[in-house]
Amino acid sequence: MEGILCASPGCGKPAKLQCPTCVNLKLETPSHFCSQECFKTFWPLHKMYHQKGQPENLPSQFRNYKFTGPLRPTNITPMRKAPEGIELPDYAIGSIPISERVADRKNMANIIHTPEEIEIMRQLGKMSREVLDIAGNAAKVGMTTEELDIIVHNAVIERGAYPSPLNYYKFPKSCCTSLNEVICHGIPDERPLRDGDILNVDVTLYWKGFHSDLNETYLIGNVDERGKNLVKCAYDCLELAVAMCKPGTLYRELGDAIQKHANKQGFSVVKNFCGHGIGRLFHCNPTVPHYSKNKAVGAMKVGHVFTIEPMINEGTWQDEIWPDSWTAVTADGKRSAQFEHTLVITETGCEVLTKRTNGSYIDRHFK
Amino acid sequence: MTEVTNSNINKKVPVTLITGFLGSGKTTFLNYILNENHGKKIAVIQNEYGQSIGIETAMIVDSNGEKIQEWLEFPNGCICCTVKDDFLQSIEDLLKRSDKFDYILIESTGMGDPGQISASLWVDEELESPIYFDSIITLVDSKHIEKHIEKSKLNSNANNNNNKKVDDEDIEIHGTDIKYYSTEVERQIAFADIILLNKIDLLDQSNLNNEIKTITERIKSINPIAKIITTERSVVPLDKVLDVKAYNPNIELLKEYLDQFQKGQNSNNQHQHQHNNNEESSSCKECSLTNTSNHSKFINTVCITEDGDIDLTEFNRWIGNLLWEEKKDCIFRCKGLISVKGQDEKYILQGVYATFEVLPSGLLWSKDEKRHNKIVLIGESLNQNELEQSFKNKLL
Numbered sequence: 108m109e110g111i112l113c114a115s116p117g118c119g120k121p122a123k124l125q126c127p128t129c130v131n132l133k134l135e136t137p138s139h140f141c142s143q144e145c146f147k148t149f150w151p152l153h154k155m156y157h158q159k160g161q162p163e164n165l166p167s168q169f170r171n172y173k174f175t176g177p178l179r180p181t182n183i184t185p186m187r188k189a190p191e192g193i194e195l196p197d198y199a200i201g202s203i204p205i206s207e208r209v210a211d212r213k214n215m216a217n218i219i220h221t222p223e224e225i226e227i228m229r230q231l232g233k234m235s236r237e238v239l240d241i242a243g244n245a246a247k248v249g250m251t252t253e254e255l256d257i258i259v260h261n262a263v264i265e266r267g268a269y270p271s272p273l274n275y276y277k278f279p280k281s282c283c284t285s286l287n288e289v290i291c292h293g294i295p296d297e298r299p300l301r302d303g304d305i306l307n308v309d310v311t312l313y314w315k316g317f318h319s320d321l322n323e324t325y326l327i328g329n330v331d332e333r334g335k336n337l338v339k340c341a342y343d344c345l346e347l348a349v350a351m352c353k354p355g356t357l358y359r360e361l362g363d364a365i366q367k368h369a370n371k372q373g374f375s376v377v378k379n380f381c382g383h384g385i386g387r388l389f390h391c392n393p394t395v396p397h398y399s400k401n402k403a404v405g406a407m408k409v410g411h412v413f414t415i416e417p418m419i420n421e422g423t424w425q426d427e428i429w430p431d432s433w434t435a436v437t438a439d440g441k442r443s444a445q446f447e448h449t450l451v452i453t454e455t456g457c458e459v460l461t462k463r464t465n466g467s468y469i470d471r472h473f474k
Numbered sequence: 475m476t477e478v479t480n481s482n483i484n485k486k487v488p489v490t491l492i493t494g495f496l497g498s499g500k501t502t503f504l505n506y507i508l509n510e511n512h513g514k515k516i517a518v519i520q521n522e523y524g525q526s527i528g529i530e531t532a533m534i535v536d537s538n539g540e541k542i543q544e545w546l547e548f549p550n551g552c553i554c555c556t557v558k559d560d561f562l563q564s565i566e567d568l569l570k571r572s573d574k575f576d577y578i579l580i581e582s583t584g585m586g587d588p589g590q591i592s593a594s595l596w597v598d599e600e601l602e603s604p605i606y607f608d609s610i611i612t613l614v615d616s617k618h619i620e621k622h623i624e625k626s627k628l629n630s631n632a633n634n635n636n637n638k639k640v641d642d643e644d645i646e647i648h649g650t651d652i653k654y655y656s657t658e659v660e661r662q663i664a665f666a667d668i669i670l671l672n673k674i675d676l677l678d679q680s681n682l683n684n685e686i687k688t689i690t691e692r693i694k695s696i697n698p699i700a701k702i703i704t705t706e707r708s709v710v711p712l713d714k715v716l717d718v719k720a721y722n723p724n725i726e727l728l729k730e731y732l733d734q735f736q737k738g739q740n741s742n743n744q745h746q747h748q749h750n751n752n753e754e755s756s757s758c759k760e761c762s763l764t765n766t767s768n769h770s771k772f773i774n775t776v777c778i779t780e781d782g783d784i785d786l787t788e789f790n791r792w793i794g795n796l797l798w799e800e801k802k803d804c805i806f807r808c809k810g811l812i813s814v815k816g817q818d819e820k821y822i823l824q825g826v827y828a829t830f831e832v833l834p835s836g837l838l839w840s841k842d843e844k845r846h847n848k849i850v851l852i853g854e855s856l857n858q859n860e861l862e863q864s865f866k867n868k869l870l
Contacts, residue, residue, distance in 0.1 A: 355791060357790055357791055357794050359790070360787065360790075378598075378600060378601055379601075396598070398598075398600045398601075399600065400598065400599060400600050400831070400833070401598050401600065402596070402598055402829050402830065402831050404798060404828050404829065405794075405798060406791065406794050406795065406798065406799075
């Protein structure tokens with residue numbers, strides 16, 4: 108409760124107690140008080156939060172939806188468009204990635220990329236890293252994820268690229284922002300970031316015919332120890348998986364190592380979302396599961412480009428999709444953290460195309 | 475916490491894939507399941523192209539223009555629906571229904587490749603799916619199987635005019651491109667866990683035992699590890715063919731399979747030589763010496779038996795390399811008992827097409843037992859020496 112102030116209007120003292128009803132109902136309303144007196148005085152007004160149960164302006168499709176955790180959706184602003192002159196992927200207008208569908212139906216083999224193609228993806232990887240770092244540095248208490256989306260959108264456009272998520276199967280925004288119990292595919296909206304949140308920002312750029320995909324989870328303000336451990340665990344899971352990547356390694360081997368590490372820390376691994384091949388297509392073969400004992404097909408070969416993006420949960424691995432048909436949340440409402448890189452297999456191992464160039468994540472967040 | 479719990483397989487609904495050639499009795503088998511009083515609640519998902527049950531199934535279109543499955547209910551509690559191609563979607567729809575089913579049967583049409591479908595049905599155990607893949611059952615028309623397998627040979631043998639005439643009649647009956655007939659039938663046999671040798675009542679009853687023996691040997695030359703059951707009019711005690719858990723890492727079951735291979739191998743040991751694809755069957759002296767000859771010239775079985783231990787990662791990579799690179803699309807099934815370095819448990823290999831897994835069996839190597847590996851591979855034009863040598867190189 109450190110740093111939280113009493114919710115009684117005009118009190119301003121540090122909070123020491125929390126309303127038990129708010130805790131039971133998993134409400135995100137101001138529920139901390141400095142003393143029993145303040146709580147009793149403010150009670151007639153405070154209890155109205157309990158009656159409502161849910162914020163007033165909940166989008167209509169969420170009516171009667173039983174949320175798994177405290178997070179609630181807010182308003183989503185109209186979709187932005189890429190300006191003239193930006194090269195568009197095939198789904199940018201019609202929302203359906205036709206080339207991906209075709210490749211999927213044919214169960215297309217893993218693509219061996221040429222050195223020229225890899226050079227484009229190397230430059231693109233650097234650009235996408237810059238964009239993610241801009242978003243990561245901007246994310247602060249009080250800022251909305253919508254504002255972050257504007258920052259990402261503009262940073263992508265400035266670099267002459269297209270924000271790949273925009274209108275991909277009608278995804279309405281230019282990046283994914285996944286807070287707390289959101290596993291992935293959170294839609295940027297008008298909810299302000301709060302002290303103690305963990306926020307994943309997932310950025311993908313499309314440029315010169317190729318995609319590059321990466322994400323990181325940021326600690327917003329003061330995150331509790333368990334939250335920090337969760338984020339650190341997700342970070343380590345990605346690191347150890349990347350270290351295994353070299354010609355001959357089977358894609359299925361990564362999941363065994365990731366799950367072993369996560370379980371050891373008391374965390375679970377999301378199974379319904381996987382890493383994926385990437386290149387001229389946003390998502391293609393191979394499928395890269397993060398859970399153990401998977402039967403994924405394929406061995407790594409020089410020139411394969413794919414993502415690894417373990418999602419690690421505080422509680423159950425099971426997920427549930429919000430009625431917005433995008434936001435994937437944990438089935439028990441507990442938090443989830445994720446990190447992602449795009450990498451290419453080389454003769455001697457792999458090259459992380461989206462690697463950090465400006466200081467380490469651990470230095471910034473954990474030291 | 476969340477130590478991932480392996481869900482209890484007994485609570486899950488088994489799924490069996492039924493394949494079989496036109497005229498093999500698949501229709502009769504499915505009708506038997508949907509209409510007889512066998513005491514099980516079975517859901518049958520039938521491919522639209524099959525249409526074998528001959529029931530008008532209305533496809534309902536909802537307001538979004540999407541097709542909704544309609545399930546036909548039968549007096550014995552079974553239900554049936556017809557789908558275009560998305561079996562998994564219809565299974566999901568089925569599981570959303572409030573009524574519970576003991577079993578799901580999926581009929582794949584004569585032209586469907588059982589390998590592709592079974593790979594999508596064989597869901598990772600970790601995903602805790604409410605279904606599990608039980609087995610592939612292939613129905614075989616024992617009266618016509620010889621001819622079906624014979625066909626590719628006859629097509630390339632212009633001298634055999636008499637037989638060819640008989641075949642032409644068959645072409646009319648079945649009405650499909652005959653060139654792909656034998657390949658298809660052989661592949662269906664090669665993929666099977668269980669083979670129902672159907673229509674034995676139509677065989678020459680005065681010489682029944684010999685006829686069955688000949689056909690069984692023929693089938694074993696294509697797939698020596700499948701369980702073969704003879705039936706009349708597709709009537710078979712369901713307990714014998716359903717819920718066999720063919721993909722469980724069950725050492726007893728594997729032993730049964732491998733023992734069958736031993737038998738098959740012995741009865742066909744004169745056919746262990748290799749055939750090349752471009753080799754005319756008549757030019758093979760070894761085969762022409764024997765009475766029944768080796769007719770599955772495209773499909774063969776390799777069995778590797780070696781003492782010693784192997785590193786689990788190395789073994790996975792070796793099998794992966796065979797299935798995905800070196801023998802890509804040419805290995806249909808694999809099964810094996812594996813001795814993994816540093817593990818007291820016996821490990822089991824299971825594979826269908828490009829999908830495979832190697833899992834501990836739960837049973838230990840006993841002290842007086844020699845640790846060994848035994849791997850059976852069924853596929854197209856596999857070379858015993860080459861594969862054996864390749865495996866030996868990986869042994870520790």
